[in-house]
Amino acid sequence: RVQHFYGGLQITNHKVQSKSEELIRLLDLRAPMGINPKANTCKYAVCIHIACNINNHPFNRPVALKMCGVDSDTYRDAYTSVTGILEIHPYINFSQVGIQLNHPGLVPVAKKILQKYKDRFIKALPEIQRPNAKFDITAYTSASIMLAAEFRNVKIDKNLLLDLTETRAKDFKKIYDSMSELVMLPIKAELEKSNNKKKSSPKNNHTSNNTSNTSENEDSNITEQPQQKKKIPQKNQNKYK
Secondary structure, three states, X not given: OHHHHHHHHOOOOHHHHHHHHHHHHHHHHHOOOOOXXXXXXXXXXXXXXXXXXXXXXXOOHHHHXXXXXXXXXXXXXXXXXXXXXXXXXXXXXHHHHHHHOOOOOHHHHHHHHHHHHHXXXXXXXXXXXXXXXXXXXXXXXXXXXXHHHHHOOOOOOHHHHHHHHOXXXXXXXXXXXXXXXXXXXXXXXXXXXHHHHHHHOOHHHHHHHHHHXXXXXXXXXXXXXXXXXXXXXXXXXXXXX
């Protein structure tokens, strides 16, 4: 059966084939009763997909979906289930996702959001639990990119984002809500507070007030608020480059 997928997906690389078959054997060992009826139809394609990622080999996802006879949501569910059973945490290249979304400028902001989330999440945990905190599922990447897009008032295709990161919709929503509450709401509140101060401050004190606000407010340094009227030199437009 796996040979059928090699042919349809045009996988001729021996390293990819060898790794695919190794993953299939391990999956059969750990889940002898299968995953679930829908995910089972994707088993071979997903193992090949993972093997391609490990070996930096291209993988034709649309063809895989057709061969499996499933939609994108079902394939994402199967991919997440298989990687969970195999205890494999796919590496997601932030920059590559940004390029494929046609918005590479979101990547530095998304990384800052994710890092701030990790810091605050771990800080809120009891000290004994902190070493066990993990952020290796793909939902962390997709949620941070979506929040960066919203902050920058950039529209991106959510379904494409989930496909590129192979993230289940329910996992995305859970992490998105948590990240929004823990990171983005405080940022927006501080920005609003800062804007109100600027409006109420005399013009001749504008510069000095900005300096003090910057030193006192850590959240305002995470991401810049988009400015529409004032043109800023290119080198100052993005603090994260």
